[in-house]
Amino acid sequence: DGAYSRNVAPYLKHMAEQGALFTQCYVPCARTAPSLLALLTGSWPHRMGVRDNFVPDEATRLSVETLPRVLKRHGYYSAALSDWCGADMGKFDLGFDYSDVPEDQWNIKLFLRQGPKDLRLFLSLFGRNRFGKYFLPEIYYLGGVPQTDELGLEARHLISHCAAQSQPFFLNVFFSTTHGPFGSEYPYYTRFADPNYQGESKFVMARLTDPWEIIRRQAEPREAFDLDQIINLYDGCVARFDDEVKQIMDHLGRCGLTENTIVVVYSDHGLEFFEHQTWGQGNSVISDVSNRIPLLIRSPMTRQGRKITHPVRSIDLAPTLLDMAGITPSPNMDGVSLKPFLDDPESEPDLDIFSETGIWLADLPGTPAGHLRYPKLLDLLTVRDIETGTISIKPEYVDIIVRAKDRMIRKGRWKLVCQPLANGYLLKLFDMLNDPGCATDVLEAHREVADQLWEELQKWLQQGRLLPVCE
Numbered sequence: 001d002g003a004y005s006r007n008v009a010p011y012l013k014h015m016a017e018q019g020a021l022f023t024q025c026y027v028p029c030a031r032t033a034p035s036l037l038a039l040l041t042g043s044w045p046h047r048m049g050v051r052d053n054f055v056p057d058e059a060t061r062l063s064v065e066t067l068p069r070v071l072k073r074h075g076y077y078s079a080a081l082s083d084w085c086g087a088d089m090g091k092f093d094l095g096f097d098y099s100d101v102p103e104d105q106w107n108i109k110l111f112l113r114q115g116p117k118d119l120r121l122f123l124s125l126f127g128r129n130r131f132g133k134y135f136l137p138e139i140y141y142l143g144g145v146p147q148t149d150e151l152g153l154e155a156r157h158l159i160s161h162c163a164a165q166s167q168p169f170f171l172n173v174f175f176s177t178t179h180g181p182f183g184s185e186y187p188y189y190t191r192f193a194d195p196n197y198q199g200e201s202k203f204v205m206a207r208l209t210d211p212w213e214i215i216r217r218q219a220e221p222r223e224a225f226d227l228d229q230i231i232n233l234y235d236g237c238v239a240r241f242d243d244e245v246k247q248i249m250d251h252l253g254r255c256g257l258t259e260n261t262i263v264v265v266y267s268d269h270g271l272e273f274f275e276h277q278t279w280g281q282g283n284s285v286i287s288d289v290s291n292r293i294p295l296l297i298r299s300p301m302t303r304q305g306r307k308i309t310h311p312v313r314s315i316d317l318a319p320t321l322l323d324m325a326g327i328t329p330s331p332n333m334d335g336v337s338l339k340p341f342l343d344d345p346e347s348e349p350d351l352d353i354f355s356e357t358g359i360w361l362a363d364l365p366g367t368p369a370g371h372l373r374y375p376k377l378l379d380l381l382t383v384r385d386i387e388t389g390t391i392s393i394k395p396e397y398v399d400i401i402v403r404a405k406d407r408m409i410r411k412g413r414w415k416l417v418c419q420p421l422a423n424g425y426l427l428k429l430f431d432m433l434n435d436p437g438c439a440t441d442v443l444e445a446h447r448e449v450a451d452q453l454w455e456e457l458q459k460w461l462q463q464g465r466l467l468p469v470c471e
Contacts, residue, residue: 008235009242012265012296015249017313019263019298020306020342026410027314030269030282030290031358033088035314039266040067040094040172042318042333044354046463050092050125051360051402054106056384056392060092065330067318069095071170074327077162078170081154083147085268100154101174102137109389113138146176146183146237152244156251163255168325173248173250177241180280181205182233186241193232201226205233218283218362222274231273248391258300262324264294266317275437282358283407286417286428286438291355299324302342310348311410312338353410354460359393359401372404372420409457414446416453427454 005148007013016251027035029030033053034045043064050059068078070093079098080089090101127136133150155173177184183204193202200206205225206212207217217224218315245265252258269281270290281290301324310319316338319329323337341347374380374397382394393401408417413433429443429450443450 003190006235008192008238011242011249012294014265014295015245015265015298015387016307017305019296019304020302020308022295022297022308022312022338024203024309024311024322025266025295025314025367026288026311026353026355027269027291027293028354029356029358032268033092034358035268036086036088036174037062037092037094039314039317040089041065042067042335044315044334044463045356047334050420051356051405052393053088054359054381054391054393057388057390062093065332066094067171067275067321068097070316070322070327070330071325072097074325075168076170077165077167078172079158079162080172080174081151081158082174083176084145085176085179089172089174095452096172104390106391107389108383108391148175148177148240148244149185151175152247155248159248159255159257160253163257164452175241175244177244178234178237178267180272182230182237183235184237184240188236189233191236191239191298193229193236197226197229199226199229201233203233205230212408218280218360218364221365222279225274225279227273231242234271234273250389254380256402260300262297262299262301262321264298264317265294266314267293269293278364280361283360283364285355285357285406288438289435290434297342299342306342306345308338308341308348310350311353311412312349312351313353316351350412352456352460354407354457355410356405356407358389358405363406368419368421368426370421370423372400374400407457409453409460411453411456414449414452414453416457418454418457429453 028038028045028052028117029035031053033055034048034050037048037050037436040047040061041048041064048062048064048337055154071078078096080086080096080101082089082101084102084105087105089096089100090099091104097173100399155171158171181204183189189203226295249263252261252263270293271281272279272283272287272290275289276284276287278284283290285291295312295314295317313335315333315335319333320338322329322354323339329337336351338349341349359380363376380393380397381391383389384392404420406417407413410432413431415430415432415438417428417430427443427450428441429446430438430440
């Protein structure tokens with residue numbers, strides 16, 4: 001939104017000047033599966049039955065409407081492309097006509113085929129090509145290894161194919177470029193780095209090449225990380241993504257599609273870099289940094305340079321795109337169309353924002369005393385069907401995990417956070433206008449505001465049959 005001192009994404013800034021930028025867009029849960037599905041269905045996670053990444057096979061058969069299916073009924077061709085982070089676009093039955101995405105990344109059979117960590121890292125050096133993609137997909141789509149060049153090329157090929165057809169299309173390209181461990185090709189990893197740095201995170205964030213390492217590192221304090229270098233690496237990844245977006249947009253122009261194509265730049269979640277004592281995503285709803293995402297819409301129909309600072313939800317994107325395409329959004333979607341706010345520069349959305357934490361991977365620093373807890377992740381996981389190999393949560397822990405989530409509601413300048421305790425709950429109120437970092441709880445000074453927001457948050461909890469989650 002222009003507040004960052006480094007110019008890491010000049011092309012995206014250029015795009016924002018040509019379209020509409022929502023600077024305060026919130027996801028309902030900052031974990032890939034529930035967030036990505038919310039974007040593509042317009043539904044809250046509790047309505048989809050997908051509240052985190054570890055779901056049983058039956059939960060992949062969605063009972064809610066999906067954006068690709070609605071578009072297909074109106075003559076659209078839909079396709080999904082991704083590298084390692086976008087497996088959920090194939091795992092869940094979203095209704096894409098064509099998908100080129102990896103298989104489910106949380107699958108015991110995949111882990112076994114990937115082999116020991118050192119072996120798979122060695123094989124990845126030789127698998128980044130067409131042969132590796134088709135004969136060693138578990139290595140080609142190795143977690144933590146983005147395929148930005150390859151994915152961008154595939155996206156441009158598919159755009160060329162769609163441009164040659166008379167059928168309208170919906171294409172979702174999901175890049176893993178900015179995901180941890182924040183690896184990018186030369187020279188991007190050097191773009192913002194200290195040339196004298198010689199620590200363990202010189203090329204990528206260290207000790208994150210194994211899923212179990214990621215779990216262990218969740219509990220480590222800020223002092224255990226070379227945080228300045230890790231942010232430097234992250235900024236290099238953002239610059240890499242920015243350049244790839246430019247290449248795709250240039251190709252869209254060469255195909256003659258610029259003036260009749262809606263382009264959306266989004267994320268499934270942000271990242272916490274110890275703003276509230278933890279790193280990762282989905283660990284906190286006190287901090288905004290992982291559950292608030294960039295949302296940029298560039299369309300020939302939108303007013304140029306429109307910046308919308310009032311809060312909106314990612315569940316509003318699907319109905320917005322349908323509305324912009326001249327299709328009446330499904331009344332079953334929880335989100336609302338934002339098109340009126342794109343059309344009228346004097347209007348501003350007034351929406352209730354809800355968000356919840358994901359499954360905690362470990363005991364997190366800064367957790368309040370007496371917080372409702374459950375076993376660590378490795379004790380929660382199981383494989384219910386050995387034939388499919390899908391890793392999910394043991395049935396006996398599903399309820400306590402949902403009950404233990406921190407939740408927040410934001411309305412205008414105010415944000416109320418509920419943290420469930422073993423006995424009761426803890427409420428905190430933040431003034432986002434004067435305290436965007438949520439450093440000071442002002443509940444006692446604004447008890448009436450807190451009471452109103454608590455009442456609205458309880459209504460939302462009741463929709464998901466969650467009460468008495470915080471009683």
